[in-house]
Amino acid sequence: MKPAMKLDFSALRRLLITAGFALCLGSLAWAQSKPVVLKGGRLLTITHGVIENGVLVMQEGKIAAVGAAGSVSIPKDARVIEAKGMTIYPGLIDSETNLGLIEISAESSTDDRVEPSDEIMPHMHVYDAFHAESELIPVARFNGVTNAVVAPATDDTLPGQDVFIQLDGKSAKDMMLVRDMAMPLNFTGQQRRSDPKYPSTRMGMAAQIRQAFLDAQHYAQDWDDYEKKKAAASPDDKKGPLKAPKRDLKLEALIPYLQGKKTIVLAAEEASDLQAAVALAREFNLKFVLNHISHTQGVLDYVASLKVPVIVGPIYEAPKPAERYDAVYRLPGELSKRGIKIAFASYSAHDVRNLPYQAGYATAFGLPYDEALRAITLNPAEIWGVADQLGSLDAGKTANVVVATGDPLDVKTDVKQLFIAGREVPLTNRQTRLRDQYSAP
Amino acid sequence: MSRLWSAIVLAGLASLSAIAQQTPPPAHNEVVIKNAVLMTVTHGDIQNGSVYIRDGKIVAVGKDVQAPTTAMVIDAGGKFVTPGLIDSHSHIALGDDVNEATSPITPQMMMIDAFDYQDKAVYRALAGGVTTSLLLHGSANMIGGQAIVIKHKYGAGRDAMLFPGAPRSIKFASGENPKRVYGGRGQTPSTRMGNFAIQREALVQAQDYMQEWDNYEAKVKLGNKDAERPKRDLKLEALADVLRGKLLVQIHCYRADEFLSEMAMAKEFGYKVRAFHHALEAYKVPDQLAAQGVAIATFADWWGYKNEAWDAIPWNAVLSMRKGVRVAIKSDSEDFTRRLNQEAAKTMRYGGATQDEALKMITINPAWIIGVEDRVGSLDVGKDADVVIWDGDPLSTYGVPNKVLIDGDVYFDRSLPGFGMPHYREGE
Known part of the structure; x- marks a missing residue:
């Protein structure tokens, strides 16, 4: 878009909405070539239990059929894969990563995670920086993660807008399924600047966020007024064309959130920060899910009363000195017990592959196993609005399917095959290449 | 002192010793853990086994252990039992005193002087089954200090x-850390060349210092009363002890070429390298490491956090082990030290380590790196009774300590409320 280009607000809004919610699942050249059938495996469907000796048919990038052996017809031209002894489950979903924004953490030239020059940066779009060819993506796939939220780093209160990706595709364009899917609002205290730079307190953070949303409301009103006047004006008006308000990308970016059309990912760790952030979100009627809440053990009934999902963790966050060693490990179980929908996130780029272990570890501290598995499959799909396509082994959904030697949550389990949109993705990466190079005789 | 006073004091002492004799020994002097799957590390698994502990030591291990009826019984209920885990690279309990980053050579820094023994990270690692740790300096300096x-x-x-x-x-x-710290200030070292030059220079000074003392002592031995006694220099004394082989040399080192350079330097000055820590490129030169008997203390799957960690692969531990390198999985982290068992289990997935091999990487192998392998690291008679009873399989995602004993005493018990520590009350 050229900066000089004039755009009226209704068109602008249409553009934002269509761009934001356009789902483009693979292109023809990258698509599944012929039907694939996984036969005889143990299917963890997520939505309708476990099917022993199951059959799963993938066709044209979708799951075409799922069922017990004998109940599913196998297409004639299909590639049939014997999966006896294998465990088969939907591709895992990581609810917060920095994939494609960083390569080597200590090398700033490879780091595009956050723009720290200002705290209010909603016009930063992860889709502008997402590096599809990152060496980290094939490593992340290695344990069956097929989809992820990519968020900016958390140094700003409003660091920019997330992208929901698929971990395979011809190009960045194909991999980014939902652009500007959600926006983090970080209220952990980490976003404070060093005195004398504003904001150096949580009060400053809140005041600055509040002002930004007020400005955005004002800006939206200016555009509405302009549209109304324009609609009312007769074409032969002597005053000439109406002057449109000046575009402000920062404020423009906040409008879909003020309108409740998109989700704010509200991050807090302490109970006090959580309640301040929720109050702020309510002040502007923002639609939100919670993030982290690692140290809110004292107010879990309050958390439940909010009736919103929680991206929980990382559960490896250290407890406070006065807390028992497992205070944070137990959090997913405690939330789940209260009927809260949870999802896990690696909050990482290099360690995305370890996502399922976090879910597994939480089961040693009270989280039911089925809920742990849902928290990296169907729950995130529902939270991010893609459950019609992802998160379970159901006919009609995208064929993101993992074939592994056993329990998806155990560290010893080896992923043997991975299908993304029905296409078998090689489980090779920079690390397997180095392994093979140096272990060759 | 008058006779009267002496009599009173003696009577007092006598009555004190009488009380001491009457008090029964604490129950934990004799403990038997029974009905367990023992993962001994050195001699396989024992189903339905028992461990008999007396005075903090393991007295018997096996299926048919005869323990006196007075012993405190812990019924493991069929759970897995392993030796206490050992972390051969940790920086907990040191607060922000890990690096004396004011000079690249500070061997006179003694960790004991900064040991923050009340740091709760020690407790949290205990709750993760760790019973012994090597607390090391950071890596800002070429020579950081004594652990x-x-x-x-x-x-x-x-x-x-x-x-x-x-x-x-x-x-x-x-590698990168010293050159970044000092190079960033416009000082030497700012390159790997500078790193090694600084290290070599310090070792040459230590040689000279040793020579001075040797000369002096030789003169004294010959009866020369006028021999001038050299001044003691703590820094050079510590390095002289390196040259005399009195210190185990633990080297933070990532890259294959640097392992070779460090080993060449050790050969030049006549000391031995005990272990390379991090050692993410060990898989590139495992034969050379094995030939020198140098162990590695590495991560299971950390990578990409800096340039020298860019070639890290999760198969490093097993590929190196298969070539005869003694491998430990360590934490280098307040977080991962709480789940060393899960980190070790990753080697079963990446490279197919057996359960025993994986367990060795967090018990007997790190014990060797620290130099306490005859004391801890396996369930063997005569060793310290550092024992973990697990809920779930320790070599899986799900293994969590149920009880942790150190020197035969229960220091952590998951079933207890609060911190789960029988001997600890907050604020006491």
């Missing part, structure tokens, strides 16, 4: 937490 070995007897007090008789270790570092 300490602790037992995770949280609440027992500073001196009781020090591993009695553990050998002294010294931390060296190479």
